[in-house]
Amino acid sequence: MAEFHKLLARLKGALETPKAPGAHENHAPAAHVPVASIAQRAELASTFARELEAVSGRFLGTLSAEQAAASVATLARDNAAKSAAIGEGVVTKMSLFSAALEGTGCTLMKPRGIDKGQEKNRAAMIEQFATCDIGIAEAHFAIASTGTFAVMTAEARPSSLTLLPPISVIIVNIDRLVPNLAAAIAGFGADAITHNRVSFITGPSRTADIEKRIVMGVHGPKILYGAIIWPNE
Amino acid sequence: MAEVPNKADFFEASRAGVADLELRRKLENASGRHLEHVAEMRAEFPPFEAERDEARRIKEDTIEHLDEYLIALKAKLEANGCVVFFAADAAQAREYILEVAKKNKVKRVVKGKSMTTEEIGLNNSLMRTGIEVTETDLGEYIVQLRREPPSHIITPAIHLSKEDIGQLFAEKLHTPYTAEPAELTAQARTKLRSIFLAADMGITGVNFAIAETGTLVVIENEGNGRLSSTLPDIFVGVMGIEKVIPKLEDVSYFLEILARTATGQKLTTYTNFINGPRRRGEIDGPREVHVVILDNGRSAMLADPVMREALYCIRCGACLNVCPIYRRIGGHAYNSTYPGPIGSIISPGLFGSAAGHLPFASTLCGACRDICPVRIDIPRILLHLRWKETEGQSNLKWPRAAQRVRKGVRRFAKMAQHPRTIRALGKIGSWVLRPFSRDGWVRWMPAPFNAWTKLRDFPRPHPHRQRKPSDTAA
Numbered sequence: 004m005a006e007f008h009k010l011l012a013r014l015k016g017a018l019e020t021p022k023a024p025g026a027h028e029n030h031a032p033a034a035h036v037p038v039a040s041i042a043q044r045a046e047l048a049s050t051f052a053r054e055l056e057a058v059s060g061r062f063l064g065t066l067s068a069e070q071a072a073a074s075v076a077t078l079a080r081d082n083a084a085k086s087a088a089i090g091e092g093v094v095t096k097m098s099l100f101s102a103a104l105e106g107t108g109c110t111l112m113k114p115r116g117i118d119k120g121q122e123k124n125r126a127a128m129i130e131q132f133a134t135c136d137i138g139i140a141e142a143h144f145a146i147a148s149t150g151t152f153a154v155m156t157a158e159a160r161p162s163s164l165t166l167l168p169p170i171s172v173i174i175v176n177i178d179r180l181v182p183n184l185a186a187a188i189a190g191f192g193a194d195a196i197t198h199n200r201v202s203f204i205t206g207p208s209r210t211a212d213i214e215k216r217i218v219m220g221v222h223g224p225k226i227l228y229g230a231i232i233w234p235n236e
Numbered sequence: 237m238a239e240v241p242n243k244a245d246f247f248e249a250s251r252a253g254v255a256d257l258e259l260r261r262k263l264e265n266a267s268g269r270h271l272e273h274v275a276e277m278r279a280e281f282p283p284f285e286a287e288r289d290e291a292r293r294i295k296e297d298t299i300e301h302l303d304e305y306l307i308a309l310k311a312k313l314e315a316n317g318c319v320v321f322f323a324a325d326a327a328q329a330r331e332y333i334l335e336v337a338k339k340n341k342v343k344r345v346v347k348g349k350s351m352t353t354e355e356i357g358l359n360n361s362l363m364r365t366g367i368e369v370t371e372t373d374l375g376e377y378i379v380q381l382r383r384e385p386p387s388h389i390i391t392p393a394i395h396l397s398k399e400d401i402g403q404l405f406a407e408k409l410h411t412p413y414t415a416e417p418a419e420l421t422a423q424a425r426t427k428l429r430s431i432f433l434a435a436d437m438g439i440t441g442v443n444f445a446i447a448e449t450g451t452l453v454v455i456e457n458e459g460n461g462r463l464s465s466t467l468p469d470i471f472v473g474v475m476g477i478e479k480v481i482p483k484l485e486d487v488s489y490f491l492e493i494l495a496r497t498a499t500g501q502k503l504t505t506y507t508n509f510i511n512g513p514r515r516r517g518e519i520d521g522p523r524e525v526h527v528v529i530l531d532n533g534r535s536a537m538l539a540d541p542v543m544r545e546a547l548y549c550i551r552c553g554a555c556l557n558v559c560p561i562y563r564r565i566g567g568h569a570y571n572s573t574y575p576g577p578i579g580s581i582i583s584p585g586l587f588g589s590a591a592g593h594l595p596f597a598s599t600l601c602g603a604c605r606d607i608c609p610v611r612i613d614i615p616r617i618l619l620h621l622r623w624k625e626t627e628g629q630s631n632l633k634w635p636r637a638a639q640r641v642r643k644g645v646r647r648f649a650k651m652a653q654h655p656r657t658i659r660a661l662g663k664i665g666s667w668v669l670r671p672f673s674r675d676g677w678v679r680w681m682p683a684p685f686n687a688w689t690k691l692r693d694f695p696r697p698h699p700h701r702q703r704k705p706s707d708t709a710a
Contacts, residue, residue: 006321006322006323006324006328007310007320007322009324010306010322010324010477010531010535011303011306011307013531013535014302014303014306014477014535014538015303016539017535017536017538017539018300018301018302018303018538020539020540020541021541022296022299022300022541022544022545023541023542023544023545054502058501058502058505114519116517116518116519117517117518117519118517119516125519125520126433128519129433129467129519129520130433133429133433146503148502149502149503150502151503156518156520156521157518158515158517158518158519161518161519161520161521162462162466162520162521163466163467163519163520166459166462166463166466183488184488184491184492184503185485185488188484188485188487188488189485193448193449193484196446196449196451196484196509196511197312197316197449197450197451197511198316198511199511200508200509200510200511200521201508201509202462202506202507202508202509203503203506203507203508203509204505204506205501205502205503205504205505205506205507206505207505208457208458208459208505208506209457209458209505210374210375210421210457210458211391211457211499212373212374212375212378212391212392212393213374213378213393213396213398213401213417213420213421214262214265214266214397214398214417215265215266215269215270215391216398216417218417218418218421220421220422220425221374221421221424221425221458221459221460222372222425222428222429222432222458222459222460222463223458223459223462223463223505223506224459
């Protein structure tokens with residue numbers, strides 16, 4: 004604590020010196036346009052799909068929840084997945100996905116948090132995620148201009164779900180598709196960001212550390228599938 | 237301990253770097269690719285310039301009120317359940333982290349890429365107490381296996397070829413030799429995944445700390461930062477005092493310009509918002525979050541009205557890739573945690589007079605200022621530091637070599653006023669240099685002319701070429 008006050012004294016002393024004049028002009032922050040109409044949503048979905056694929060993500064389509072569940076079951080079969088972890092939904096019924104995957108013979112893991120006194124099981128549960136072939140989660144927001152999913156963690160939607168399995172599937176509701184990063188951050192709001200961990204995920208895990216050659220899946224998922232859920236109205 | 241720059245070593249390593257054609261090939265290759273990506277990303281994002289200006293404005297405001305924002309950040313972090321420690325210098329930061337490790341009986345530490353922990357020499361202190369420390373960023377892991385420091389703040393193994401890395405893995409990890417980047421990456425993944433699952437403590441740097449919400453923002457592409465801050469029971473974020481930003485809404489400007497400039501991406505693969513320990517019932521996330529906020533010479537930089545601007549740096553590393561000096565000598569020559577142009581302005585602030593020679597390692601071409609996402613006027617600061625280094629030295633003498641160059645330039649200036657003389661000398665020069673030249677270049681000459689050819693080639697003067705006003709150097 005004493006060190007903090009000493010630091011503050013040093014900073015206050017330092018700031019007594021006025022800064023050197025510069026030649027840089029100030030600009031007002033860019034305005035962010037809210038999205039409302041169906042046409043705008045369709046355009047955002049199209050932009051999102053293009054950007055997701057540009058970062059090596061695989062776009063499953065703009066689908067109803069039932070279609071998305073069937074699509075996930077197909078990709079589980081194609082990838083010979085034996086186990087999958089499914090996180091709690093944000094607005095989508097994830098039970099549709101559970102049923103579709105069970106139909107493929109996949110073993111399902113549904114994180115439900117840790118009860119009091121079960122802390123010692125934590126490491127074992129994390130290892131289970133690590134051995135799952137597929138992790139499925141719903142994002143709170145998706146950002147069209149960058150192909151990004153913004154996933155907020157919860158007891159039944161742990162961070163490991165989108166991090167440890169080699170294949171990651173993330174879905175997002177069309178109403179939660181926003182044009183840019185600033186809109187997604189504004190969508191969460193300061194209160195939610197203060198109290199929750201959020202991961203912005205833009206494509207599968209990648210590295211360019213060896214001669215600047217891009218390689219996927221260095222630590223996190225090697226494949227990222229994304230789908231936009233546009234419910235039948 | 238962290239690396240401390242040394243003038244004699246710098247000159248020796250620079251000479252070796254310039255003469256190492258293979259190193260130059262690797263640096264040119266990697267830097268060239270990076271700059272292509274950056275140019276593409278900037279071109280397709282029209283608001284880029286306006287976002288740079290806004291980020292600059294936010295940094296100016298933050299640094300001018302740094303004490304107030306640090307008070308707000310500390311209060312929010314503590315309200316979120318984090319433990320905050322202010323370290324005046326590297327030793328205090330190291331001691332605190334060691335203390336946390338001891339208290340929690342930590343045996344294995346995984347680290348995400350962090351220049352600040354390199355600055356304080358954290359790895360060696362932890363390892364001296366028997367703690368196993370593993371760098372998990374692929375590039376950092378590679379240089380750690382080679383027991384050498386990173387040579388670039390974004391691409392630590394930029395000086396190595398895929399063949400070098402293949403041999404390293406075969407020797408150290410006992411894996412079959414391959415020079416295929418995808419296979420090498422898979423080998424590292426397998427090895428590092430088991431280390432992550434067994435780690436007790438995760439340590440990463442912090443790109444931004446939001447005072448309004450008490451959020452640590454850690455950006456990365458590999459997922460190792462997320463793993464380091466998610467799986468181990470204890471997480472330590474290490475940041476310089478200048479990493480604070482005031483509001484949540486400010487962060488998007490920085491994230492967009494940082495990714496575009498650092499790696500040529502629109503956004504990094506993972507942007508992690510960490511705000512405290514896991515809550516009751518949560519499966520993952522750390523039990524304890526410690527935030528070490530480091531001064532280590534930064535408040536002295538703040539006190540200098542010109543140097544203050546160096547605290548705006550967001551560590552994108554782009555100035556290294558455009559720097560003609562860095563691209564020829566590589567990062568290790570600087571022998572500092574922060575190489576390249578940004579290193580030449582912040583190393584004297586962090587390491588004192590030991591780094592006083594680094595501001596002179598620049599052509600002042602201004603490419604660093606042009607590419608800097610927050611428009612830091614690096615050449616101006618370099619000149620200021622040069623002035624500070626020589627201030628008060630009234631008996632300062634020009635080095636003999638510089639005196640010779642000055643005399644030579646004066647003679648040439650007189651001669652250049654007589655085009656006929658120049659042409660005649662060109663013809664004589666062409667004739668004299670013919671035995672030493674090949675493909676239009678002179679690569680070797682006997683003493684005393686070898687002072688030039690030891691370090692660089694010389695174009696053979698063309699006997700019939702007429703110089704025109706448009707013949708300017710490229």
